[in-house]
Amino acid sequence: MLDLDSLTFGQLKEINAIFGSGNFNNNGSANTKIHPMIGKKVIIRTYSAGVWFGELVQKEKNEVILKNARRMFQWFCKESISLSAVAVYGINQDKSKICVPVDTVWLEAIELLPCSEISIESIENAKIVQQD
Numbered sequence: 001m002l003d004l005d006s007l008t009f010g011q012l013k014e015i016n017a018i019f020g021s022g023n024f025n026n027n028g029s030a031n032t033k034i035h036p037m038i039g040k041k042v043i044i045r046t047y048s049a050g051v052w053f054g055e056l057v058q059k060e061k062n063e064v065i066l067k068n069a070r071r072m073f074q075w076f077c078k079e080s081i082s083l084s085a086v087a088v089y090g091i092n093q094d095k096s097k098i099c100v101p102v103d104t105v106w107l108e109a110i111e112l113l114p115c116s117e118i119s120i121e122s123i124e125n126a127k128i129v130q131q132d
Helices: 009-019 083-089 117-124
Strands: 041-046 051-060 063-074 102-114
Touching: 041 063, 041 083, 051 102, 063 117, 083 102, 083 117
Parallel strands: none
Antiparallel strands: 041 051, 041 102, 051 063, 063 102
16 A cells, blocks of 8 residues: 655656646746636637637646637637637627537647637627527
8 A cells, every 4th residue: 555645755746747737847846837818718729629719727738628618610800800809809799600608628729819808798798609
């Protein structure tokens, strides 16, 4: 039986690495740095799952977890033409197709965009798209 009280700090770091919690940095001290977008509403462009909106709850390298997440199946900017503009100005709700919210989703992100209050309101209040 393993005596947890007798484990060395090095052994604890090894166990930590196996389970991937990322709580220690390379010199063995605890990581206290939290990503500045944690807790904010963001738009995520992914490698293969399209574009998502939600609250960023976790980020590790290129992996993110969003809560209250909505897939932006098809989006049109309220002003301008880019996804960056959606994060600033919001969506055109009449043209965009925004899916039902899910509690949480894990994604591989290639772009994270923090949203303005206008953008958040336009996406959160968008009707849930239905099948044609």
